Amino acid sequence: MLLFAARRLMLAVLVALTVSVICFFLLHLSGDLAQALAGSSSSASDVEAVRKAYGLDRPIIVQYLGWASRVLTGDLGQSYFFKEPVAKLIAERLPVTMVLGVCALVFAVALALPLGVVAALRPNSWIDRTALTISVLGQALPSFWFALMLIIVFGLTLRWLPISGSGTWQHLVLPSIALGYYATPAIMRLTRAGMIEVLASDYIRTARAKGLRAPSVLFKHALRNAVIPVVALAAVQFGFMLGGSIVIETVFALHGIGYLAWESIARADFPIVQAIVLILASVYVVLTFLADILNAFLDPRLRVG
Amino acid sequence: MTAVLEVEGLRVDIAMAAGALHAVRGVDLALAPGETLGLVGETGCGKSLSALALMDLLPRRVRRSARRMVLDGEDLAAASPRRMEDLRGDRMAMIFQEPMTSLNPAYTIGNQLAEALMRHRAVGAAAARDRAVELLEKVGITAAGERLRQYPHQLSGGLRQRVMIAMALMCGPRLLICDEPTTALDVTIQAQILLLLKALQREFGMAMIFITHDLGVVARIADRIAVMYAGEVVELASAAELFAAPGHPYTRGLLRCLPVPGRDRGEPLGVIPGMVPNLAQEIAGCAFANRCDRAADACRAAPPPWAPGAHRARCILAPRAVA
Numbered sequence: 001m002l003l004f005a006a007r008r009l010m011l012a013v014l015v016a017l018t019v020s021v022i023c024f025f026l027l028h029l030s031g032d033l034a035q036a037l038a039g040s041s042s043s044a045s046d047v048e049a050v051r052k053a054y055g056l057d058r059p060i061i062v063q064y065l066g067w068a069s070r071v072l073t074g075d076l077g078q079s080y081f082f083k084e085p086v087a088k089l090i091a092e093r094l095p096v097t098m099v100l101g102v103c104a105l106v107f108a109v110a111l112a113l114p115l116g117v118v119a120a121l122r123p124n125s126w127i128d129r130t131a132l133t134i135s136v137l138g139q140a141l142p143s144f145w146f147a148l149m150l151i152i153v154f155g156l157t158l159r160w161l162p163i164s165g166s167g168t169w170q171h172l173v174l175p176s177i178a179l180g181y182y183a184t185p186a187i188m189r190l191t192r193a194g195m196i197e198v199l200a201s202d203y204i205r206t207a208r209a210k211g212l213r214a215p216s217v218l219f220k221h222a223l224r225n226a227v228i229p230v231v232a233l234a235a236v237q238f239g240f241m242l243g244g245s246i247v248i249e250t251v252f253a254l255h256g257i258g259y260l261a262w263e264s265i266a267r268a269d270f271p272i273v274q275a276i277v278l279i280l281a282s283v284y285v286v287l288t289f290l291a292d293i294l295n296a297f298l299d300p301r302l303r304v305g
Numbered sequence: 306m307t308a309v310l311e312v313e314g315l316r317v318d319i320a321m322a323a324g325a326l327h328a329v330r331g332v333d334l335a336l337a338p339g340e341t342l343g344l345v346g347e348t349g350c351g352k353s354l355s356a357l358a359l360m361d362l363l364p365r366r367v368r369r370s371a372r373r374m375v376l377d378g379e380d381l382a383a384a385s386p387r388r389m390e391d392l393r394g395d396r397m398a399m400i401f402q403e404p405m406t407s408l409n410p411a412y413t414i415g416n417q418l419a420e421a422l423m424r425h426r427a428v429g430a431a432a433a434r435d436r437a438v439e440l441l442e443k444v445g446i447t448a449a450g451e452r453l454r455q456y457p458h459q460l461s462g463g464l465r466q467r468v469m470i471a472m473a474l475m476c477g478p479r480l481l482i483c484d485e486p487t488t489a490l491d492v493t494i495q496a497q498i499l500l501l502l503k504a505l506q507r508e509f510g511m512a513m514i515f516i517t518h519d520l521g522v523v524a525r526i527a528d529r530i531a532v533m534y535a536g537e538v539v540e541l542a543s544a545a546e547l548f549a550a551p552g553h554p555y556t557r558g559l560l561r562c563l564p565v566p567g568r569d570r571g572e573p574l575g576v577i578p579g580m581v582p583n584l585a586q587e588i589a590g591c592a593f594a595n596r597c598d599r600a601a602d603a604c605r606a607a608p609p610p611w612a613p614g615a616h617r618a619r620c621i622l623a624p625r626a627v628a
């Protein structure tokens with residue numbers, strides 16, 4: 001088990017490293033950063049001055065190694081726009097995005113898992129079709145549109161919940177639903193397919209042959225096996241949600257890192273963009289790692305080797 | 306002594322898009338305490354469905370019905386699904402053909418064994434564990450205490466089937482149904498499992514239904530044999546009588562398919578020509594008539610009556626054949 005965890009951890013670090021390299025090079029190759037920073041109307045000598053001042057004249061490998069070695073000491077650099085440490089700017093906004101992501105994931109799982117189980121119990125019945133419809137709507141609706149509908153119905157018409165800003169838990173309800181609903185179809189379908197397959201398996205027949213009651217057969221014996229692939233999917237979906245939070249944070253005026261990333265791209269605030277990509281990649285990698293560990297806990301066959 | 310199990314007119318119907326498939330068409334069975342009944346017949350003749358019907362383990366689209374179905378004085382035909390759950394694993398238990406997939410991969414052997422006892426008896430985890438160790442030892446598994454902590458994937462097929470047997474015996478059932486328990490195993494392990502089942506049956510004094518498509522296997526374990534064909538029992542006799550003087554042409558056909566030590570090496574095994582009738586339709590006469598080399602018009606007209614006596618065959622020619 002320890003060996004398994006260590007291996008997964010090494011793989012995870014490798015992935016984060018790769019992502020940071022790719023992102024760094026892509027950002028540098030996507031255009032002339034010095035030109036963008038100096039402004040499109042500035043003279044060639046100004047651009048050169050900016051290039052020198054920000055160290056953009058050095059070879060790209062040197063730039064990357066410089067950045068990477070500073071990151072390892074915990075220094076994410078200075079924002080070009082805010083003239084403040086990137087770490088501080090991100091630290092202020094990261095909790096908003098994380099809390100939003102976790103709430104959205106909890107909402108998605110809480111909706112999709114029961115729907116998937118119920119649908120699997122009576123495949124092709126009206127219950128199944130209703131569950132499918134509910135979840136497919138989540139995928140068919142564009143997330144900004146769905147978010148706006150939520151705002152109109154629950155914020156403006158019914159006046160149950162605040163529609164923008166942050167501060168109380170009520171502020172998180174609509175954004176979490178808007179973000180999480182998007183992940184329900186995939187989770188629900190995988191749960192349903194997993195449950196249908198597991199319920200037809202020989203060991204479920206064995207469980208019933210022992211005389212076990214339905215809840216024990218369903219939850220102890222079936223669901224435990226059916227959720228194994230769902231765990232990995234949920235981790236991937238969480239990654240998508242962090243990406244999707246750019247839209248949702250904008251619609252609900254939540255100042256998380258999704259919103260910050262969007263602003264910073266527009267301002268060519270390269271250190272911030274690079275740092276956010278690194279952080280999102282790390283979060284994603286950590287999550288996948290945790291999912292692997294949870295899977296090994298759920299499925300003893302994965303624990304060896 | 307009263308019978309452990311009495312079944313009359315057991316039918317199993319499968320709901321299909323085109324209508325019902327009558328997979329089991331009126332099976333009668335009776336078992337005395339401690340007796341082993343062999344249920345034989347070609348693949349697809351309804352053996353498994355009959356067994357699953359007794360256990361009330363049929364899939365959703367499949368329905369059972371019976372004129373009479375009594376286990377140890379308890380009317381199974383009238384029992385509610387909840388009552389059937391109480392009986393399953395306690396008074397009647399079943400082991401299956403697929404040892405590799407019949408155990409839950411997510412739980413330890415100990416957990417799955419203990420669960421079988423704790424479901425039906427008010428015992429604690431420690432007592433259930435002790436019982437599990439006792440039974441693992443009885444089914445010939447060494448270092449039973451350590452096995453309890455292992456997962457199914459760490460065990461071979463033969464060991465898993467032994468675990469399944471131990472699990473079935475946790476509550477000391479009155480009836481054990483074995484559905485082709487050795488078919489998926491190596492020949493040497495097959496023989497071990499057969500001996501084990503026989504020994505355990507004697508020790509526990511339980512009745513056993515042993516299902517197989519292999520007459521060679523059933524000869525080694527059964528006291529009486531019921532031969533099934535197309536959803537019906539066509540012959541019922543003690544094992545010795547059945548092999549000595551098969552009364553039904555189908556049984557004779559099966560016996561010709563059996564490799565026996567005396568037979569010449571080069572001589573091909575017999576095969577029964579023809580096809581099993583379509584079970585979606587009602588069959589007017591003898592279900593075997595279309596494959597029988599001695600079939601007469603009378604065979605196709607009406608279902609053949611049982612020949613009288615302890616050795617019974619469902620064939621109009623049987624009385625002559627047996628007498």
Ligand SMILES: Nc1ncnc2c1ncn2[C@@H]1O[C@H](COP(=O)(O)OP(=O)(O)O)[C@@H](O)[C@H]1O
Nearest residue numbers: 319328346347348349350351352353354355364
């Ligand atoms: N779930 C099912 N759906 C459709 N047909 C089935 C199902 N289970 C069994 N059957 C059919 O019922 C007949 C009897 O099956 P079974 O009892 O499993 O035979 P066996 O004697 O080999 O154990 C077979 O013809 C089989 O094709």
Ligand SMILES: [Mg+2]
Nearest residue numbers: 352353354485
């Ligand atoms: Mg079968």
